[in-house]
Amino acid sequence: MMLFSLRVALRFLIEGKNQSLFIIVGIAVGVSVIIFIGAIITSLQFNLIEQTLGNSAHITISESGDVFKDIKETSRFGIIENQLEESADFQDWRPILDYLVQTNQFTAISPVLDGNGFLVKGGEDTSILLRGVELERANQIYQISQRITKGDDALEGNQILIGKDLAEDFKLNPQDIVVIALANNVREKFSIQGIFDFENESINRNWIFIDLKRAQKLLDKENYISKIELQIEDVFTADNISRELNNQLKALKIDNWKEQNAQLLNALSSQSFSNYIIQIFVLLAVTLGISSVLGISVIQRSRELGILKALGIRNSGARMIFIFQGGILGLLGALLGALIGVLLVRSFTTFVSVFSIEIRPSQMILVMIVTTIAGIVSAVIPANSSAKMNPIEVIRNA
C-alpha cells in the first residue's frame, strides 16, 4: 500500500502543472513519433507483402519431382512419358484436398493444372500458361471474379478468361474466338468469356484461366493436377506450416513463399530493425527527459520531502512518490502521444499517402505500456536521491 505516496505524487504533479505539462507534451511527441513511424513501416511492409503475396500462393504442394519415384509411380498408370517431361503432376489429390480443408488452417485451397501453349490469332502467336482451376477455389487466392474488367467470369467448356495486356496486344474482346495450341499437339478454339486485370503485366500477358476438368481433358491428364495452392492467415508462419505439412504429406513437395523470397524477407527485416532502432532512441530521449525533470523536482521539493521525513515517511515511501510521478507522467504522455499519433496517421492517410496506413491497437497498447515503464525506470535515480535525502539538512537550512 503506497496510497499516501501516490497522493503526494499527484499533488506534486498538479502543483507544478506547467512543468508536468511540458514533460507530458515532450513524452507525447516522442510517443507519437514512435506510433507514426511504427504504423508507416508496418503498413508499408503489409502493403509490400500484400502486393507480393496477396495474389499468389503462400504454400504450394506439388509432386516431389523425384524422377525415379515418378517412374515408379507413374508406370502403374502408363503415362511415363508425360511424367518424365513435366515431372510434377499428380493424381491422388482429392484426399489431400479433403485433409487440407479439414485442418482449417488455410484461407484458400486451390488445385491447379498448368499447361504451356500458344495463343494464335490472325497469323501471330504468343506463349501462354493455361491454368486449369476450379473457379470458386481459385477466387479464394486470385479474386478473379472481382478482377474481371470486361465480360464475365463464367468458366464452362471452352470458355476462357484472359489478361488485359494479352487482350490489348491481340485486340481481343469478350465473345471473340481464339485458337490455342497445346504442347501435346492439341489445337482447339476457345471463346473469350472475360478479361481480367491483375495489375501485373506478366500475369496479364501470360495467364489464361480455364475450367480444371476441361484442362485435364485437353492436356490428356484426366484427374491430374500440377499443384495445390494455399493461402494462410499469417503469412509469416508459412515456413512452420509447410514444415508441418511436410510431416503429414511426406511424398509431396511443399514450397513456401519465404524460401522463394529470401531477398524480400531480408529487406523487411532490415526495415523492421531500423524501425526498432529509431523507436529505442526516441524512447531513450523520452526516458532521459523524464529523468532530468524529476531530478530537478527532487531538489525543488526537498523542503517538502524533509518535512515528510520528519513526520515519519519511510525512505521507500519517499522513493515511491517519484516512482509514481514517473509512471503517471509516462502514462499521460503516452495517452496524449497515442492521440497525436493517431491524428498524424489520419492526416497522413488523408493528404499524403498512396497506401493505407493502419495502426494496430495491440501496437499502441504496447507502446503505452513501454512508455509507462520507461517513466518508472527514469524515476529510479531521482527516487533514490529522494530516499537518501537527510531531513535534518532541510530543516537546518530552512
Place this chain on the structure above:
Amino acid sequence: MPEKNILLEAKGIGKTYGQAIKTIALKDVNLQIQKNEFITLIGPSGCGKTTLANILGALDQPTSGTIYYKGSALAKMKDNQLAEFRNQHVGFIFQFHFLLKEFTALENVLIPTWIKHQLAPAKKVKRAKELLELVGLKDRMYNRGNKLSGGQQQRVAVARSLINEPDLILADEPTGNLDSSNTDQIFGLLKKINQEMETTFLIITHERHIAAKSNRIVEMLDGEVIKDFPNQGEEDKQWLSLAPEYCKLCQQDQKKTVNLR
C-alpha cells in the same frame, strides 16, 4: 521519580559537525525526560538547543552517546523503525512553520495519519477538524498551506503534531512567529493537552513567561546543559533574578531572530 516513568533518556550525547573544520554543537549532554513533563529548554542562539531536540526526536544522529526511548536505544533502530518512531511517538513543531504548500490545512494535519494508515479513518478526520478548531482555524481548514499567514501555519503545525497522539512533542520556538495573545493561546493549548492527554512536552523558547509556566527548565550554554531544575515558584523567581546575563542574551537573541524574519 521511579525509573519506569522515564520516557526518553539522553546519555552522554555529543554532536560534532563538519569534517575538516569541526564545530562542536553538543558536549556530553545527559537528560532524562519523565512521562507527562512540560519542559522548556532555554539558552542563547547556537547553544545547541535545536540540535538536541532534533537528536531527541531521531531526526538527527548523535556523534557520541545514546538516546533511549522507553529503555530501548534509538541507535539500534533501522531507518524504517526510526521513521515509525518519528511518526507515532514524536510530534514535531518546527521553528519555521513547515507545512506542505500543496495541501490544505486539514490535509497537512492529516499527513502523519496518512503516513501511518495510508488512508485517514473517519474518526481521525473528525479529530483533525477538532484540533484545527482548537487552534482557532475552523474557517481556514480548506485553505492551502501557502494561503495562510505565518501564525496560522504555525497553529496548523501544532494541530499536526498532535494528530497521531504522540508521547512526546518537540517544539522549537513554536510561538516565535506569533503575537503575544496568540502565544498565550497556543501555550494554554499545549498545557491543556499536557494535562488532559498526558503528552510530554519539550519546548524550546526564548520567552521567560513561557518558561515560567513550565514545570521544569533546562538551560543550555555552548552545547552543555548548565542548569536543570524543577520550576516551583520560589526557584523560578530565584533563577530569574540570578540570571541577568542570560536574560540579556535572551533579549539580544530575540532581536536577532526578529531581524532574520
